[in-house]
Amino acid sequence: MNNRQSLFDKLWEQHIVVPETPESPAVLYIDLHLVHEVTSPQAFTVLAERGVKVRRPDLTIATLDHSTPTLPANENGELPYATPAAKEQVETLIENCAHHNIRLLGLGDPDRGIVHVIGPELGLTQPGKTVVCGDSHTSTHGAFGALAFGIGTTEVGHVLASQCVLQRKPKSMRIVCDGELQPGVAAKDLALAIIAEIGADGGQGFAIEFAGETVRTLSMEGRMTLCNMSIEAGARFGMVAPDETTFEWVAGREYAPKGEALEKAINDWKVLASDEDADFDKEIKIDASAIAPMVTFGVSPDAAAPVDSEMPAAQSNVEQHAAEYMKFDPQQPFSANAVDRVFIGSCTNSRLSDLRSAAAIMRGRKVKDGVVALVVPGSESIKREAEAENLHTVFIEAGAEWREPGCSMCIAMNGDQGLPGELVVSTSNRNFIGRQGKGVRTVLASPATAAASAIEGRIADPRKYLEAGNDV
């Protein structure tokens, strides 16, 4: 072992079961496998066809989030599924988990929630672990100094059967963010600014470490938002070195080590940070103090600009096509665009601090007439915490809908979606054409920007709502 290893090098090396050769990828051990209903059924089918059992149900945990309704059950206890297929998919995971002895945080479970919210919440996600899930936003867990990445369904089957994946080591990139984020600027804005800087494929083939003073001062929620969006720059892996902020967050959670075991674990976690002279294949510097609240104006997450700027003129056919889809007039300020819907939620921005930030702006104000605003907490636990603080009352009194936890309008496969042509300001992660419903135009933004836009009925700068006590 040399002393010029990066966080990523260390995490990788500790999980090699069989080293990589020119002929074959490394066999990499997986410490935590998170499973949800959409990307797992076909993997369980392959296991059944081969007569293979789930090798480590104790390292596997499942939840229901993508296809589940966010409206409550009717008086007969029936949930309003979008389609019979959605219900069948949920029932399939329930059966598969029962059959293979996998803990399922199912409907009615007080710990159910979006897969990338509950892993950290339960203390399952820990520094030094490898975490996979059949979901590209698995990079979220990298916020803890874990090696976390999204896999396909075939690989879900591989992990269920062997607790390993076949993976070649990607190149490494360090994004160093220095400078203080200005008031009203959130981790989401930092993420969008980075993606705008490096491009939607700028991180392709790389594992990204986010470093620098700005990242060190981010809360765990902020770090999760940042790592969550790594894949929108094309990188499967995003990570932050664990530090006191991380240890404090993990300690005391259900699956976290306790007592002496925790002390020992923290000692192990402390040495994970990149060595001073660690080598990276690529290094990028970001001046975080210059970042404004960001909004996207196209159909790829890298088309992002400050909320108080104007629609740039298209420089290529691709940009022209995107501008036509978005119906944003060139040289018009973004604030000229009327909003039909606002979505506050998703694995990017559905945590308590996100809800607090949105509530700080909505408190005592009303959602603009004609705008539908949906607030969807990331988990049952967040829902309880938010309700204990009366945040739900703030949203409901403002005229927003307070829903049950789930992925909801981020992927729009549970029936929560916009109508063709509508403009949605969304705290989720993807503004692809039709992502939030056929023909829907998506603007990605922070919870504060989304809340301000709901109030004004047009794309709005949250900074004008900054006042004493309004911590966005």
Add this chain to the structure above:
Amino acid sequence: MMFEPFQRLTSRTIVLSQENIDTDQIIPARFLTTTSKEGLGQSVFFDWRYNTEGRLRNDSPLDGFAPSEFEILVAGPNFGCGSSREHAPWALSDFGFRAVVSSDIADIFKSNALKNGLLPVEVDKKTHQQLMKTPGAEVTIDLESQTVRIGHDWQTVFEVEAFARRCLLDGVDPLGHLIKQLPTIEAYERRRDEL
């Protein structure tokens, strides 16, 4: 488990020249509630091919021909970006494609495609441009020699991960390889438990 081996493919191309074609375009999320891999081909690029009433528009390069004659999809850069849904390669395969050629293919899509007999081929920019401007061209992709030939006078090589290439050439799936490693995996677990 055995699959149909992929050795050499000669077919005509369909070109979708847009940049950043994401997996939501390839297969919209509302089709992901399936619990099987079958039949996703009819929903491939659904919102590009059908109008709001669900009728086939027939104005997409993907329609109005016999899919069996066009097994190669040529696409703009950063093809397959976005989600990890394996439904994207399942849908493309089920539609009839056996290879996707671009200058730049997203990581997770590439990894998923290789496991489903759909060969992702990343070619140099010049070859890519040539392919983009000649829809319907006859192209031969030879996985053994890792070459792409356009017509008679254009040939180039491409990179493909060695293990995935072997699996495709032999028609075997990698799960067998992992299961063979079980004793080593168990030894790794024991070593870790002792720490």
